[in-house]
Amino acid sequence: MFEQPLRKLTLGNILEATNNFRETNIIGDGGFGTVYKATLRNGNKVAVKKLSQAKAQGDREFVAEMETLGKVKHQNLVSLLGYCSFGEEKLLVYQYMVNxxxxxxxxxxxxxxxxxxxxxxxxxxxxxxxxxxxxxxxxxxxxxxxxxxxxxxxxxxxxxxxxxxxxxxxxxxxxxxxxxxxxxxxxxxxxxxxxxxxxxxxxxxxxxxxxxxxxxxxxxxxxxxxxxxxxxxxxxxxxxxxxxxxxxxxxxxxxxxxxxxxxxxxxxxxxxxxxxxxxxxxxxxxxx
Structure with a gap:
């Protein structure tokens, strides 16, 4: 995790925050995967992107790319706050955009x-x-x-x-x-x-x-x-x-x-x- 508040986020935390990836929490769907609105235990809202499984192989490559993308910070880019890689599941955690x-x-x-x-x-x-x-x-x-x-x-x-x-x-x-x-x-x-x-x-x-x-x-x-x-x-x-x-x-x-x-x-x-x-x-x- 790149940001202090999310350092201890686990797959269990994400499942809890998205209500087990419940359909009513879906806020976006695209070629790369599905985006869910999530509320963390501390009340903070984030967006969780669940990458399409077929397109997310290669754990080492995934982690290396995440480490690069996590450093990309700019006022006009959605911040990547962290990621979770568990078996075939690859999850990205982004700042939540209100509008x-x-x-x-x-x-x-x-x-x-x-x-x-x-x-x-x-x-x-x-x-x-x-x-x-x-x-x-x-x-x-x-x-x-x-x-x-x-x-x-x-x-x-x-x-x-x-x-x-x-x-x-x-x-x-x-x-x-x-x-x-x-x-x-x-x-x-x-x-x-x-x-x-x-x-x-x-x-x-x-x-x-x-x-x-x-x-x-x-x-x-x-x-x-x-x-x-x-x-x-x-x-x-x-x-x-x-x-x-x-x-x-x-x-x-x-x-x-x-x-x-x-x-x-x-x-x-x-x-x-x-x-x-x-x-x-x-x-x-x-x-x-």
């Missing part, structure tokens, strides 16, 4: 959305440029940007793709991203890069600006077929204003929303070499 994921955009005004964009860019910049060894996230999506009580964003699940690949002989493509966020070059190589993360972050910026999800029924009859295609077509026709979310759009924030749309478009360049770094993206967003 959860960013998916409920309708409750967020433009200032909160811009705060989410800037803060999450700062967190990803740290992973790419401020920590050694550098960490490529590989699964950036809205549900991996969590919010605290002040709506300060924190990036979750960083390093998990690397953890899984350290425990397996090969990396399957299913864990290298989520539909709607996967960069076009993955079709050729399936290799994860920092510029792939930048593309996925560009999709998140589009979500914040348009209020729409990356894929789904919204785009069934729409030119472009998905959020990225639709926005790029609209911009090409000079109709960028039409994609801005009417729920938050007003005269005061229209200019800022169009600037963020422009930054998103650069992140979504088809050629990875033409995309900015996360350091550059953060600077651009700070200037909005």
């Amino acid at each position: 959860g994921r960013t998916g409920r955009l309708e409750v967020l005004d433009w200032n909160k959305r811009l705060k989410i964009a800037v803060g999450s860019a700062r967190g990803l910049k740290f992973l790419h440029h401020g920590f050694h060894p550098h960490i490529i996230h590989r699964d950036i999506k809205a549900s991996n940007i969590l919010l605290n009580e002040d709506f300060e964003p924190k990036v979750a699940d960083f390093g998990l793709a690397r953890l899984i690949s350290a425990c397996e002989t090969h990396v399957s493509t299913e864990i290298a991203g989520t539909l709607g966020y996967i960069p076009p070059e993955y079709g050729q190589s399936c290799r994860s890069t920092k510029k792939g993360d930048v593309y996925s972050f560009g999709v998140i910026l589009l979500e914040l600006v348009t209020g729409k999800e990356p894929t789904g029924p919204d785009f069934k009859e729409v030119e472009g077929g998905n959020l990225v295609g639709w926005v790029l077509q609209k911009r090409k026709k000079g109709e960028a204003v039409e994609v801005l979310d009417p729920a938050v759009l007003n005269a005061d924030c229209e200019g800022a929303m169009l600037k963020v749309l422009q930054i998103a478009s650069v992140c979504l360049a088809e050629n990875p070499a033409r995309r900015p770094t996360m350091e550059e993206v953060y600077k651009l967003l700070k200037g909005v």
Whole structure:
């Protein structure tokens, strides 16, 4: 365990805190495993991620990766507080985020959305440029940007793709991203890069600006077929204003929303070499 209060946490403590992994305690489910809300004996709330068993072999590799990830501390990253490895069970203990994921955009005004964009860019910049060894996230999506009580964003699940690949002989493509966020070059190589993360972050910026999800029924009859295609077509026709979310759009924030749309478009360049770094993206967003 990395943090003093959790040093003595055992599998028994975690079973007690999650009520034996009761379904009603589930707060998230993804490619890497299931997340449970847990309350420790001292009343502290944490989030416990139970890794998918099939993807969590190799005890020595697991512990080595955890020791690395436990050192990654930043105001815009969800803190890994500890881990538990017991037989085939691999459990990660994270700080609990009060407001959860960013998916409920309708409750967020433009200032909160811009705060989410800037803060999450700062967190990803740290992973790419401020920590050694550098960490490529590989699964950036809205549900991996969590919010605290002040709506300060924190990036979750960083390093998990690397953890899984350290425990397996090969990396399957299913864990290298989520539909709607996967960069076009993955079709050729399936290799994860920092510029792939930048593309996925560009999709998140589009979500914040348009209020729409990356894929789904919204785009069934729409030119472009998905959020990225639709926005790029609209911009090409000079109709960028039409994609801005009417729920938050007003005269005061229209200019800022169009600037963020422009930054998103650069992140979504088809050629990875033409995309900015996360350091550059953060600077651009700070200037909005």
